Amino acid sequence: MSVQPSLLDQPAPHILRRAFLPVAEHRAILDWSLAHRACFAPSLVDSAQLRANIRSSLTARLPEQAWVEAFRRRVLDAVPALASDLGMAPFAPETVQLSLIAYNDGDFYRPHVDTETSPARKSDRVLSAVYYFHTEPKAYSGGELRLHAFNPASNRSADIAPEQNALLAFASFARHEVRPVACPSGRFEDSRFAINCWVRRALPAQ
Numbered sequence: 001m002s003v004q005p006s007l008l009d010q011p012a013p014h015i016l017r018r019a020f021l022p023v024a025e026h027r028a029i030l031d032w033s034l035a036h037r038a039c040f041a042p043s044l045v046d047s048a049q050l051r052a053n054i055r056s057s058l059t060a061r062l063p064e065q066a067w068v069e070a071f072r073r074r075v076l077d078a079v080p081a082l083a084s085d086l087g088m089a090p091f092a093p094e095t096v097q098l099s100l101i102a103y104n105d106g107d108f109y110r111p112h113v114d115t116e117t118s119p120a121r122k123s124d125r126v127l128s129a130v131y132y133f134h135t136e137p138k139a140y141s142g143g144e145l146r147l148h149a150f151n152p153a154s155n156r157s158a159d160i161a162p163e164q165n166a167l168l169a170f171a172s173f174a175r176h177e178v179r180p181v182a183c184p185s186g187r188f189e190d191s192r193f194a195i196n197c198w199v200r201r202a203l204p205a206q
């Protein structure tokens with residue numbers, strides 16, 4: 001008798017939305033990023049610590065500008081269908097937390113989950129989405145998002161290549177990592193750019 005592999009042993013489900021933004025909105029995000037190198041600083045882990053062995057990339061502080069709010073709205077509008085396609089129970093998003101990251105030569109992010117567990121938190125990250133963009137022609141390779149299985153004993157995983165103007169969504173509690181990026185020129189403009197979107201749900205009242 002063969003044993004059916006459990007869904008938990010498979011790489012966590014994910015959804016890729018290609019051509020996520022209209023061309024002009026994609027362009028505006030790329031243009032802003034290229035023009036604001038000074039807004040990027042080494043990425044932190046758990047929003048406080050700098051731990052180079054876990055994560056290597058640059059994170060930008062996002063401005064309070066119309067394009068950021070428009071992007072947040074695009075993601076929020078996509079959430080019901082993404083959640084449904086991922087097999088998640090419907091939920092009312094409280095907010096979408098955004099973070100703009102540039103990965104250059106040798107950068108990576110080791111396996112982690114996006115879920116937060118601090119008792120002080122006011123809401124939970126439930127759905128993670130990553131929006132990818134870069135200059136053309138693409139001048140980096142690698143940087144796949146590797147999604148692991150929910151079952152930690154499983155060694156199955158799926159590598160998803162970052163695609164221009166695509167949004168990749170998965171459950172925030174799915175373990176994932178960013179495979180090392182090769183960007184031979186080392187130029188900031190040639191980076192693997194990504195906007196992390198963490199869709200948060202209010203904690204149930206105690």
Ligand SMILES: O=C(O)CCC(=O)C(=O)O
Pocket residue numbers: 109114130144145176177178194196
């Ligand atoms: O850039 C990616 O593909 C994912 C990044 C990530 O997992 C994170 O910043 O939490």
Ligand SMILES: [Fe+2]
Pocket residue numbers: 112113114128176
């Ligand atoms: Fe992550």
